[in-house]
Amino acid sequence: MPATSAPLTPGLASFLKSLKTNPIDTSIDNLISLLKRRQIRHSRSCATATAYLLLRVISFCRTTDANKLIERVQSVGRRLMAAQPREMVVGNIVRRVLGLIRDEAEDDRDAEFALSDAGSESQPQTPRVLEDPSTPQDRDFLSVRHEGSERSSSRPPLTSHSTNPAPISMFSLLSGPEAESSLPGSPVPGSPSGRVTGHGSVRDIRAEVLDGIGEIIDELGQVDDQIAAYALDHIHSNEVILTHTSSTTVQKFLLKAAAKRKFTVIHAESYPNNHDATHATVSGTVSDEDDNLSFESFQKPLIALGITVILIPDSAVFALMSRVNKVILGTHSVLANGGLVAAAGTRVIARAAKVHQTPVVVVSGVYKLSPVYPFDFDSLIEYGDASNVIGYEDGDLVDQIDVQNPLYDYVPAELIDLYITNLGGHAPSYLYRIVSDHYRKEDISF
């Protein structure tokens, strides 16, 4: 959730703050420039920003037609993705929203489901894993989803059952919740569902879609805890676990296990791009200026739970791998073929683990799972600031040599033994199935 104090540097928190007040086009431009300037990095921050922006876009989109809505989201999505093509989560969220709209539109077309008034949606969403079925089972799915509200609003559906054409239902609905839209005039970002009521008044399909986006946002907030719930299934006592980078998902996963079991963590510091954050994570000192960390709720370091953490330079990974029981990695995004794009250095670690027959476990939220198939691996790799590799004190070198600082590595699927997502553990070969569960075919390349 956005920070309470106004952050000085532009980032996710400032973006979410400005989202409420700025006109929608400004917000879109704002996010695009933030993405371009890499002021929002990290998969989750990008995903959250995209989800909130689309929420806003849809609620401001004064259209009744699902196709127009799709077009609108597509055009915004294209611009966002063009701004930062390597942040694949942006595309993932856009695709999921598109999928939501299509689902709702199909439901609507089938007219099986009576349109309930949006006002009854104000009750908080039950946090649940989003399982958008690829084949929308119209009524069943939705009735399950809104079981709570259905009971209270079982009357209106009966009356509006015959009124299947969309415009009529819209007019009939306009009278009711219109007044409500002024009530949460500036929606509180704390409860996404509150926003749904605010702007989901124009047309029911949008209410449903906004509802769905709210669930995506909920999912983004809970994904780490959901993944962490599987920790005890995978970490046994006295294990030696190697990890890399300061991924919060991994940290929460390990923390969950640390509450019950004792093990040792070997932490490769991922110099030079993420070592400061890694050092901070390891030692439990949080640097305030880091946008990502201020966004995350402060958490205890592993060492506070009595877990021995050994910090090593990345180069010592091979030397220590023979002692490691399990490698647990975070990732930047997961691709449809089971490969992943993760922080630079991950590939050699995974490779070294393979050589030593050490299992490699990747923890990742489903939202990082991208339907993109990597035909050209190089296009996925982003290169970063060379001054991280050669500092200013060695400025004379920079003119003479070619300094490279790749930010990401492509790790092929065969190096990964297991993926743990918020839906459970999967083999890399199974990921395509989850992809098809979450994204509709027509949205994969838009």
Place this chain on the structure above:
Amino acid sequence: MTAPVDSTSGSTPAAGSADAQKPNSEARTGQPPPPTATPTSTTSKPAKAANGATKPPGKAKGGAVEGGEETLTGAELKKRAKAEKAARRAKEKLEREQAGGGGGGGGGDSAGAGGAGAAGTGQTAPPSAKKGGQAMGAKEAAAIGLQKGQKQAAPRRGSAQVVQQGGGVVEPKKKKEDKKVAVFGHLYGQQRRTTIAGAAKEVHPAVLALGLQMRDYVICGSNARCVATLLAFKRVIESYTTPLGTSLARHLTTHLSHQITYLSTCRPLSISQGNAIRALKLHISSVDPSVPEAAAKASLCDFIDSFIREKITVADQVIATSAAQKIQDGDVIVTFAGSSIVKQTLLTAYKQGKKFRVSIIDSRPLFEGKNLARVLAKAGLDVQYSLVHGISHAIKDATKVFLGAHAMTSNGRLYSRVGTALVAMSAKERAGGVEIPVIVCCETVKFTDRVALDSIVVNEIADADELVTAEPLAQVTGLMDKAASQPEASTTAKKGNNKPAAPSPLTESHAGMRSTASASPLKDWRDTPNLQLLNLMYDATPAEYVDMVVTEMGSLPPSAVPIVHRMSTNS
């Protein structure tokens, strides 16, 4: 005292951490000397010093009194006696260890310190001088014992420290105990020497300097260390005179052993150093006693010169020429860190007019590749530079991998700078691509008959503080802090009260250390429970990753290493 700034880029982080440490150790080991330290009447016998060092603590008390303190309460005396007892045990242990590790080194360095102290008070009052020296030596040894942080000595160590530091800053030192990574427990022998204080008086100044240079990575790399050691030993031999009643063949070996012991306390000896020293000792012991001393010394110096020439200088040229033949136009050569022989190979190939690109992979904390990159770029080569995290990118379009070696073990494993194995592995495991040949350039002097299966049993652990990134700007304040603490320390020391003088500089330096690394979240890692830092120096690359070892005796597969080693040591 600070390491002379050298082109070796690796010295920067090392110097930083050394600076940070120095006041610390000075506070402990450096402060006591002032009253007694006016050395250089070197006639006092080493044997005497050693004797003095092992004498009961009762006399040591006298020495301490002589060292400045006039009145002592009974409790203090008792404490001191205890401390010295502990110190003596630590020292004996140390000596034993050094004798084992340093190739049969004789008297320990702390005994030598006693000797130096004794020399200070001169020959006029031998008994008291002896005692003074002994007290100092014991104290020094206690400090070493502290640094060593042996587990079984923990309680005694603690008491010694209370006396030394007035019970002030015991806490952070105690934490050091669990800062050892359990798996590598066997590798934390003694901490590297931080000052030359307490070095045996037999140690030649050239060796003293060399030791510090090696510790600070000013002289770094297997070859450089080997050559520097031999050259220093040459000077030792030149200034050596055989004492009456012994023969050169017998006494010079023990004399060299002191030097070797000292060097190994600065940084564990490399395989090449060990091999060179072994050859030198063998040669010394074969010197005919009837040969006049001058001639014998000349022959030894010749031997050293020819050893350096044959085993390293010429060997390097042969290797460089033959390895350069492996480079073709259009090649992309990947190398790791900064190997001198790889540098020579690449430069040779470049001079032959070959057109190729070099991709250097470097690692923290030494950044040895930076130096290599600078040299190659100056020479005009096309150089690409990245760190360990970019291995898979650098290896993608590579055609050959050239690696330097610290040693080659008899089971064909390459023992080299940590990270080498990752590079070799990446070359062999390129996804869906052709395997890239991995060529190791290695002189036969680096071959060893030891075997290694992993990188854990045999390795070297460097000071973990090298991993704590220090901001160059903050370091200035750290240095100033230290300078400020210095006069204060000396004034307290001048009061004649040696022991309570220690805490204040220690806390000061501790503060200095903090400000040095203020930018890093790891600055307090020693005080953070459960957090450990590991700074390995080497790793062992499996033999199957190495396609060819280029030596001065030809190019071989790694399986041929033991055969060649036998040939080269027998000849």
